[in-house]
Amino acid sequence: MAGLGETLGRAAAWPFTLVARAVDxxxxxxxxxxxxxxxxxxxxxxxxxxxxxxxxxxxxxxxVYSMTGGTGILLDQRPFIGMEQYGRLLECEDYTRRITCREDQFWTAVTNTTGFVIFQVTLMVVVSLITALILNRNIRGRGFFRAVFFFPVLLSPVVVGLIWRWILQREGLLNLIAVNLGLEPEIWLNDRFYAFAATIGVSTWAHMGFYTLILLAGLQAIPRDLYEAAEMDATPPARVFWRITLPLLGPNFAVVLVLALIRSVQIFDEVYVLTGGGPGTSTLYLTQYIYEVGFASILRNPGLAAAASILMGAVLVVLTLLQLRLSRRAEGRRAR
Amino acid sequence: MSRILAFIFRRRGHGRGWHWTDIATWIWLIGGTILMFGPALWLVASSFKGPAQLAEFPPTLLPYVQQTAMVEGYDAPLPLYTTTQEDGSTKVLAEIRRIGVNSQMVDPGNPGERINVNIADRSPVREIGLATGNYVEPLVKNNFLRFLWNSVFVTVMATLITLFTNSMAAFALSKYRFRGRDGVMLLIVATLMVPLSVILVPLYSVVNAMGLLNSLWGVILPTVATPTGVFLLRQYMLTIPDELLEAARMDHASEWQIYWRIVLPLAAPALAVLAIFSVVWRWNDFLWPLIVLSQREHYTLQVGLNTYAGELNVQWHYILAMTVVTMIPVILVFLFLQRFITTGIAGAGIK
Structure with missing residues (x-):
């Protein structure tokens, strides 16, 4: 059978071998x-x-797009208008009230995204850290459980969105559980608060396995003898965590934090499939705003979308520079 | 049983018996397992239910289908119902047609006589069974077979191109000293900062200018020059000793041959990791195909699913089944290659 596999492999590689020989x-x-x-x-x-x-x-x-106007996508149809698009995005009569802004949808998206990022990243880091700490213990079947938490990471965002839409719908699994617990069934995604919470929970569910792996790798790099020494001195576990685990995990922890931030700011796919930004605009996040302004709405405005994406890009650049710096420091520590 | 449990939950090392943290650990792990796999399993179970059963509340755990029977004098099999008689006894009857709140039924044992039953007095006879039509119909009647093919094409082509272009770049960046090498590295690092969502509008116009809108190549090409792929391969190629290359040069091998015959085979483990990543990435891509592809025959599975799920009357029985189909390659990767990915991430800290 091994021979057959090898033959098949050779046969599949054959066209490439031919090309490689021909270009030599x-x-x-x-x-x-x-x-x-x-x-x-x-x-x-x-x-x-x-x-x-x-x-x-x-x-x-x-x-160029962010400084030109009109609805056309071809550049020669777009008149130069300077910084007007940015002005339009950022102009408000009263900055304490979103509704007075010229582009209030943008501010809605910014506010929603900020809330989302704060709660989702916190939840993500806490849950991944707990899971990594648990997987770092001497437990049976560690490889299996590591795989378990990683499973949703591989699923496509569309699949993730649909799985959870199906669970949260009126005749869904969550309502079955709610009714069995004696609660009222809800149409969860029609409620502003629950829909917002769902986007946080679902995106954490889908990605926590990835961050858990990075944290676990960091935990496993901490020398065992430190813990043994702590045990000799009968150090309380909480103190071991704050004095040994967390400081030595520091660089990996920082990388996870920044990576989670970067991805959280750009959230789109799962949420778009799960809630479509609704109900109303309560789960409208920045990338969806850019997508809709640039492509999906009737009054599409590529220039405005470009300006919004540049503002988002500026935030991401800062975060990425932070990440590169932190991961370099993490590598430096590992080398030492 | 208790011995098995004792074996599974046995603590290694200290042997001081159970501590509360052990209990918390197992609650977290078992709860986590249910939470991670449960939703996907629920989806798979639901995908085999017919539309009527999907609309029921409370939902049943397992899929059922209604039993049917061939009755003399009728061409098609008739659905069976349990009906309550006036005297309180129950009887299994077959339904011929439904008229308002009444159902015209017939006893399969005595097909001559027709009986009228109020629909409140009957309930379907069901057995565990799979509504496989959920899978067959969208693939055959709707365009899902087309979507499936498009997704396979995009995934395979993008992965092949990624492997070639990234490995060539990684080879140059790891095995040659030339002016501007650091500049190129910096450029590639810089592209990490430019995620797709930041350049949607201009990328669309570039793809438009190249005539690649509504073409699968418009989906493939912008994704293939992954900086992560170049990094991963370069890191690995740096570990290949230069002496090997020198020896080949002594034997008058060309640089291209060195790349093709020596470096590529030696970098196979890293290539395998990148291939797995690339397959998962490209199979799962959503936002960019959603923008580039606007004609139904070019949709990938992800875009097709989203379109059908976004309709006013969502046909959940089809959507669920096609979601399962969309999950299949990823589940295969998970079952067989999960170890490669987890070690790849732990080693490189990438996704």
């Missing part, structure tokens, strides 16, 4: 002509070309 002679000529430095360019070219076209050019264009 011209590349040899190129190599003789330009040296190994020229070959480095050849190896980098495809990836950099794709980066350039699909990341760098859009990055620059984003600023």
């Amino acid at each position: 002679p011209p590349l040899r000529v190129w190599q003789r002509w330009t040296g190994t430095g020229g070959m480095a360019a050849v190896f980098l070219a495809p990836n950099l070309a794709i980066f350039g076209v699909f990341v760098l050019i859009p990055l620059v264009l984003n600023f």
Whole structure:
């Protein structure tokens, strides 16, 4: 059977082998002509070309879009209007009342996203930390349980959204449990508070396994003899946690915190499928606002969407720089 | 049984017996297992229920189908009901048709005589069974087979291209010294800061200008140059000793051959990890395909599911079944390759 697998593998690789052989002679000529430095360019070219076209050019264009008006997507149909889009996003008559803002949907999205980020990241970090601490104990079937918590991470956001929409609907599982506990059944996603809570809970459910793994890796890197020494001294467990575990976990903990923040700010897919931003606009978050203004609404305004995405991007850049710094520090510690 | 439990819950090491933290640990783990798997299992169980059963409350745990019987004189099988007679006894009858609140029924044993029964006095005869039509009908009648194919195409192509372009870039960045190498690395790091949601509008216009709107390639190409992939492969290739490459050069191997015949096979473990990641990422992609694809025949499964689930009258029996179909590749990855991913994440801290 192993022989068969190998044969099949070879057969699948065959077309690629052919291509690889065919490109060798011209590349040899190129190599003789330009040296190994020229070959480095050849190896980098495809990836950099794709980066350039699909990341760098859009990055620059984003600023152009944010400073032009109109509803067209082609740049030559878009008149230059300077910073007007930003002004429109940020202009309010009375900054204490969202409704007086010119683009009140944007402020709704900002407020909702802020609330979401605060609660979701807190919940995420706490739940992942508890799970990682538990998985770090000497328990039977640790590999199994590690996999259990990781399972939802692999599911697609659309599937996650649909699974939970199905559970939270009127004839759903949650109402079955509620009725059995003697509570009134609810249409959970039609309620502003429950829908907001659902987006937090569901996105935590879907991603906590990922953060648990990073924290667990950090916990396992803490030298055992520290704990043994603590035990010799009969240090109380709470003190061990605050004095040994948390400080030594620090860098990983910081990485998890910032990664969770970055992803939380951009939340879209699961929530869009779960609540569609509703009821009303109570779970309308920033990425959905950008998507709807840029693509989905009748009065679409690509310039406004670009301006909003640049403002969100600025927040993300700050967070990512923070993350890179922290993870470098984490690596430095590990090396020492 | 108690010995098995004792074996499972036995504490290793200290042997001081049960501490409250042990109990808390097991409550958390078992509760977590139910919470993590339960919703997906509930979805799978529900996906085999017919539309009538899905609308019931309280829902049953297992899927049932109504029993039918062939009755003499009728071409199609008739659904069976248990009916309550005037004297309180019950009898199984087959329904011919329903007229208002009355049901015209017939005794399968005595097909000549028709009986009128109020629908309040009857209840369907059911047995455990699977409504497999939930799966067959959307695949055959609606476009789901098409969506499935599109998703497979996007996933396979994007993964292949990702593996090639990322491994070539990683090879150059790990095995050559050239001017501007640090600049290129910095550029790739910088792209980590530009998630898709930040460049939606201009990316759409670039894809539009290239004529790739409503094309699967418009979904594939913007996703393939993953910075994480380049990092992962570069980290791994740095561990391949340069002496191997030098030896090959002595034997007049070209640089391309060195990449293809030496470095790629040696980097197979890292390539495998990236391949698994890429398959899961591309299979699960939603926002970008939602924007690029506006014609139904080009939808991927994720977009198709969202569209059907967003309709005014959601046909849950189809949606649930197709959600299960969408989950299948990911569940396979989970069952067989989960170890690769978890170690990959623990090692590189990426997703």
